[in-house]
Amino acid sequence: MDKNPFSLTGRHVLVTGASSGIGRAIAVESSRAGARVTVLGRDQNRLAQTLSALEGDGHEMNALDLNHADALERMVLGLDGVDGVVHAAGITRTAPAKFISQDDFQEIMSVNVQAPMELTRQLLQHKKINKAASLVFISSVVGGIMPYKGQGVYAASKGALSAYAKVLALELSARKIRANSISPAMVRTRLLDSVNIDAATLDADEQRYPLGYGTPEDVAWAAVYLLSDASRWMTGSNLVIDGGVTLT
Amino acid sequence: MDVNEFVNAFAAEFEETDPSEFTAGTSFKDLGEWSSLTSLSVISMIKLKYGVIVSGLDVNKCTTVADVFALVKKSNG
Ligand SMILES: NC(=O)c1ccc[n+]([C@@H]2O[C@H](COP(=O)([O-])OP(=O)(O)OC[C@H]3O[C@@H](n4cnc5c(N)ncnc54)[C@H](OP(=O)(O)O)[C@@H]3O)[C@@H](O)[C@H]2O)c1
Numbered sequence: 190m191d192k193n194p195f196s197l198t199g200r201h202v203l204v205t206g207a208s209s210g211i212g213r214a215i216a217v218e219s220s221r222a223g224a225r226v227t228v229l230g231r232d233q234n235r236l237a238q239t240l241s242a243l244e245g246d247g248h249e250m251n252a253l254d255l256n257h258a259d260a261l262e263r264m265v266l267g268l269d270g271v272d273g274v275v276h277a278a279g280i281t282r283t284a285p286a287k288f289i290s291q292d293d294f295q296e297i298m299s300v301n302v303q304a305p306m307e308l309t310r311q312l313l314q315h316k317k318i319n320k321a322a323s324l325v326f327i328s329s330v331v332g333g334i335m336p337y338k339g340q341g342v343y344a345a346s347k348g349a350l351s352a353y354a355k356v357l358a359l360e361l362s363a364r365k366i367r368a369n370s371i372s373p374a375m376v377r378t379r380l381l382d383s384v385n386i387d388a389a390t391l392d393a394d395e396q397r398y399p400l401g402y403g404t405p406e407d408v409a410w411a412a413v414y415l416l417s418d419a420s421r422w423m424t425g426s427n428l429v430i431d432g433g434v435t436l437t
Numbered sequence: 438m439d440v441n442e443f444v445n446a447f448a449a450e451f452e453e454t455d456p457s458e459f460t461a462g463t464s465f466k467d468l469g470e471w472s473s474l475t476s477l478s479v480i481s482m483i484k485l486k487y488g489v490i491v492s493g494l495d496v497n498k499c500t501t502v503a504d505v506f507a508l509v510k511k512s513n514g
Contacts, residue, residue, distance in 0.1 A: 285474055288481035339477045385480070387494030 194419040198223030201319075202273040202416060205255060205308070208235035210378030211327060212277030213242070214405030215412045219273070220244045222413050227268065229253065230278070255304035265311040271318055273416040275325045276305040276350075283339040283384050294342050301346035306353060318366060323416045326354045326370040327408070330431050334372060339384075347372070351427045358425035367424035369415050374431035376403045399433035438487070438513065443506045446486055450478040461503040479505070489513050 192198075202219045206212030208230025216228045220243040228243075230236040233252045240250045253260040255278055280300045282293050305326060312318050331340050332347025350370060357368040375381075375394065386394075395402050411430050414420050429435065440461050448459035454470045465471055476493050483489055483505075489512040491505075499505045 283477065284481050285477045288478065288485065290485075338474050385490065385492055387492050390493060 192418075194421075195414065195417050196223050197273070197413065197417055200224045200272040200416070201227070201269055202275065203227045203229065203268070203271045204275045204277060205229045205305075206276075206278030206327070207239050207250075208232045208252075210277075210380060211373070211376060211405045211408045212275070213239045214409035215275050215277055217242050217244075218406060218409040218413050219275075219416060220248065222417065224273070224416070227251065227271075229255070229264070255308065256299050258307065261304075261308060262311055265308070265315050265317060268312075268317050270316075271312065271322060273323045273325070274308075274312065274318070275327065275412055275416070276308070277327045278304060279327060279329075279346075279380070281340065281343040281380060281383055283386075284341070285339050286341050289341055297342045297346050298349075301343070302349045302353070305350065309357065318361075321365040321421075322367075323420070324354070324357060324361075324366065324368040325412050325415045326350050326368070327412075328354075328370040328372045328427065330372045330374045330429060330435060332372060334429060335374065335431075335435055354427070355425045362424060367415075367420070369420070369423060369425065370427045371408060371411050371415070372427055372429045372431070373403060373408045374398070374434045376405060376408060378405060397434055397437055398431075399436065401432055403430070403432055438506075438510055440503065440506050443509070444502050446482055447479060447502050447505065450475055450482055459502060461501065461506070463502050464500055465502055465505075466497070466500070483509055487513060 197219055202224040204212055204216045207216040207228035216226050216239055220226050225247040227249045228239050229251055231254050236250050236252050251264050328351040329347040331337050331344045332351055354368045354370040411428055444459050444461055448456040451470050454468050483491055487509050489509050491508055495508055
């Protein structure tokens with residue numbers, strides 16, 4: 190019988206931002222689909238919690254700051270070849286355009302854009318990306334589809350990330366390596382704490398969503414699809430997954 | 438921390454409303470220009486100038502500029 194095209198059995202998947210929220214759900218759901226997962230994040234304790242939530246054997250964790258080039262390179266050098274990479278680490282801050290500081294800009298861009306580009310460069314340079322691998326970038330509807338006030342740098346960072354994924358898709362297609370981004374709308378995670386919106390405003394915002402806000406698993410299942418052979422004809426796409434909010 | 442200085446900084450976040458309309462007693466949410474963006478601007482100004490993070494909800498609970506000032510003073514210890 191043919192293998193289930195949605196299965197990740199026998200695949201090694203690297204997930205950044207796996208110590209929390211969407212990245213954690215992606216790591217867990219990938220393991221449930223059969224993958225061996227290497228999880229990255231900064232916070233040791235939260236990352237260890239993710240590791241212990243993974244199904245199956247052979248998973249590994251590596252706590253590091255993605256913006257520390259040396260630590261990143263050490264991690265990459267010690268890594269087995271990967272069949273999938275999910276870039277889920279990301280941050281934001283809220284400031285209207287006239288208050289965006291150089292600090293806000295540097296910090297958000299370095300985590301949301303520079304780190305995934307640098308990790309990809311190192312993985313390619315050190316020949317750690319296996320043939321027919323799938324690269325997934327967690328972007329956002331805020332990156333050019335549905336603006337939110339106060340999210341100027343975040344929007345710019347996510348727009349940049351989705352655009353970069355398309356170039357990568359073109360460059361790597363000769364080796365059947367695919368690159369896609371996912372643009373979710375609002376999901377309740379720790380990220381929302383840094384946006385400084387209160388519960389009442391969030392509840393009102395959620396009313397705009399035909400299917401309500403999403404859960405980390407809703408995004409994770411899209412990522413599992415993109416990591417699997419079921420999406421083997423899909424590259425350079427930006428999968429919008431938004432509970433219908435952009436219809437309204 | 439001076440309340441008049443705060444009122445001036447608060448007024449500076451408005452583009453259309455004349456600064457002379459602002460006093461400590463102004464009910465700012467009744468101003469035509471009050472919006473989610475002016476709220477974000479006021480929050481950013483408070484963070485930059487006073488090093489204090491207040492939430493949109495906190496600000497929305499206030500009636501007058503003086504109420505917001507009290508919030509900043511309280512958070513500033
Ligand atoms: N939540 C939403 O509504 C939403 C919507 C659309 C897109 N997204 C995107 O989804 C992704 C995941 O977000 P989330 O909502 O799950 O947020 P989250 O719960 O705050 O998780 C963010 C993750 O990024 C990691 N991270 C941040 N800075 C890092 C750095 N310098 N080095 C290494 N890791 C770093 C964090 O690690 P530590 O916790 O260990 O520090 C954490 O694992 C982000 O790219 C975000 O932009 C979120």
